[in-house]
Amino acid sequence: MIKFTPILLAILYGLAMYRFSAWRTARELDARSTELADGRLKSLTDRMAAALELPRIRVHIYEIDPVNGLAAPDGRIFITRGFYNKFRAGDVSDAELASVIAHEMGHVALGHSRRRMIDFSGQNALRTALAMVLGRFIPGIGVWIAGMLTTLLAARLSRSDEYEADAYAAALLTKAGIGLGPQISLFEKLESLTQQNGGSAPAWLLSHPKTADRIAALKALEAKWVTQE
Ligand SMILES: [Zn+2]
Numbered sequence: 001m002i003k004f005t006p007i008l009l010a011i012l013y014g015l016a017m018y019r020f021s022a023w024r025t026a027r028e029l030d031a032r033s034t035e036l037a038d039g040r041l042k043s044l045t046d047r048m049a050a051a052l053e054l055p056r057i058r059v060h061i062y063e064i065d066p067v068n069g070l071a072a073p074d075g076r077i078f079i080t081r082g083f084y085n086k087f088r089a090g091d092v093s094d095a096e097l098a099s100v101i102a103h104e105m106g107h108v109a110l111g112h113s114r115r116r117m118i119d120f121s122g123q124n125a126l127r128t129a130l131a132m133v134l135g136r137f138i139p140g141i142g143v144w145i146a147g148m149l150t151t152l153l154a155a156r157l158s159r160s161d162e163y164e165a166d167a168y169a170a171a172l173l174t175k176a177g178i179g180l181g182p183q184i185s186l187f188e189k190l191e192s193l194t195q196q197n198g199g200s201a202p203a204w205l206l207s208h209p210k211t212a213d214r215i216a217a218l219k220a221l222e223a224k225w226v227t228q229e
Contacts (some may be wrong), residue, residue, distance in 0.1 A: 003174035007129045014125025022073050027071055033060045036079065041087075041134045044098040044178065048065050048105075051175040059101055067190070069100040072108035078104070091187065099169055105184075106168030112161045152171045163217055170221050180222050 001146045015066065036059040045057040062070060062078040067086060070078040086092040127150040134142030170220075172182050208214065 001027075006132045010125045010128040010132070011033050013128065017125075025072060026074060029060075029076070029078065032063045032069050033078060034063075035059070036061045038084075038085070040094045041097060041205045044094055044176075047104060047176040047178065048098065048172055051172060057101065057105070062149045066191075069104045069201070071104040077101055077108065086216060087109040089191075092186065093182060095178050096186040096189070098178060099173060099186055102169035103165050105172065106165035107161065109168060110161070110164055112165065126153075152217060161212070166218060167221060168212055170218055174225065180218055184218055187215050 041059070045059060049055065049057045057106055058077070060076055060078045062068075062080050065082040066080060067083045067084065068080045070080075071221050072078065079097065083097065083100065087094065087097045127146055130146035131143040131148060134146050137141070138145065151191070167185070168185060173179060173183060187213075
């Protein structure tokens with residue numbers, strides 16, 4: 001029993017961290033967001049709502065500058081003020097912004113946002129437990145190996161989430177008559193924005209797999225759907 005106590009403690013710590021970060025995220029979002037009211041965008045989100053047989057899709061503006069979209073663990077969808085400003089300035093089209101909303105809806109529908117919070121705190125617990133176990137057998141580098149293994153696992157999990165959310169968005173946008181075009185053109189735009197900024201990518205790109213790989217995955221889907229028709 002004594003042997004397993006540290007692992008149990010690590011798991012309890014992870015659970016407590018999860019509750020705390022979910023609470024903190026919700027509180028931060030409540031304090032710094034408002035519901036988005038934009039007629040041009042609403043006509044597109046209404047088309048997506050109709051495709052899903054929902055009365056409407058609620059989108060919130062999160063008052064921060066970095067260009068990002070977010071799906072909260074409670075299922076709310078957020079677009080940052082920075083992203084919305086790009087749309088207002090004409091750098092990003094209404095359909096392109098709708099594709100971001102569709103992507104975030106994918107994370108909600110597929111249960112990613114809740115899992116991701118668990119991933120994050122679960123990662124801490126796993127890292128701590130692994131470090132303790134490995135550290136006993138391989139003093140010194142055991143801790144380092146534990147960290148590397150945990151990071152690798154988390155990267156794999158989040159990458160597959162992104163491709164799944166992209167595929168969900170592609171299906172939804174197609175059903176709503178908007179198509180995959182805006183998704184692909186947005187990726188290309190954000191990528192070129194990165195080059196203009198001297199390599200500093202918008203946050204929404206950084207937390208996602210390589211743009212070229214995502215575009216290739218979307219084109220593969222498109223090709224498959226076209227041949228099925
Ligand atoms: Zn995503």
